Amino acid sequence: MTWVIRRAERRDLPEILRIEETQFPEPWTRGMLIDEMSNVATRRYTVAVEEGVVLGYLGVMFVLDELHVNTLGTAPEHQGRGVATALLTEAFADAAERRMVRATLEVAVSNARAQRLYHRFGFAPVGVRRRYYERTGEDALVLWADLPGAPAGGPTLAP
Numbered sequence: 001m002t003w004v005i006r007r008a009e010r011r012d013l014p015e016i017l018r019i020e021e022t023q024f025p026e027p028w029t030r031g032m033l034i035d036e037m038s039n040v041a042t043r044r045y046t047v048a049v050e051e052g053v054v055l056g057y058l059g060v061m062f063v064l065d066e067l068h069v070n071t072l073g074t075a076p077e078h079q080g081r082g083v084a085t086a087l088l089t090e091a092f093a094d095a096a097e098r099r100m101v102r103a104t105l106e107v108a109v110s111n112a113r114a115q116r117l118y119h120r121f122g123f124a125p126v127g128v129r130r131r132y133y134e135r136t137g138e139d140a141l142v143l144w145a146d147l148p149g150a151p152a153g154g155p156t157l158a159p
């Protein structure tokens with residue numbers, strides 16, 4: 001591994017947008033990403049960079065004691081090198097320092113590769129959001145993972 005993980009900056013936006021636009025049916029816009037990255041109180045955006053090239057990025061949001069994965073993408077030519085694994089590992093270590101107790105995310109039901117990745121981080125499905133993705137009409141699985149320090153017992157679902 002020759003890359004470093006650091007906080008995303010404005011200068012990374014063109015490369016992040018290229019990954020969004022090539023990897024997602026409903027890519028985020030430049031404006032959405034600027035808003036997200038500016039909100040440093042509740043958002044944390046990181047990039048994996050190798051020799052000045054952004055290989056992948058991760059955006060998470062903090063909601064009370066919960067980490068929510070907003071977006072994660074690796075440039076197509078750098079997939080399968082462990083970039084997303086490294087980004088998630090770094091974010092989970094940061095979340096532990098912040099005493100976050102759980103992590104959640106939505107992932108398309110057809111996105112088997114991302115689901116395998118999340119499964120390795122202890123994520124498991126706890127629900128389905130029907131037609132979550134407007135453009136494709138696809139359902140999303142809601143995944144949940146306990147982080148170190150979480151009380152035993154997993155999610156408590158409302159009756």
Ligand SMILES: CC(C)(COP(=O)(O)OP(=O)(O)OC[C@H]1O[C@@H](n2cnc3c(N)ncnc32)[C@H](O)[C@@H]1OP(=O)(O)O)[C@@H](O)C(=O)NCCC(=O)NCCS
Nearest residue numbers: 023072073074079080081082083084085106107113114116
């Ligand atoms: C899902 C996604 C983020 C994974 O990114 P990635 O950087 O390729 O992920 P990793 O390399 O950490 O792991 C992916 C695979 O590469 C393998 N891998 C990891 N390091 C490796 C290495 N050094 N050499 C070869 N393979 C490796 C992993 O075992 C894993 O295998 P699997 O797909 O068979 O389970 C990427 O495919 C992507 O951007 N997809 C489109 C966007 C998306 O779906 N985002 C998630 C939305 S919720």
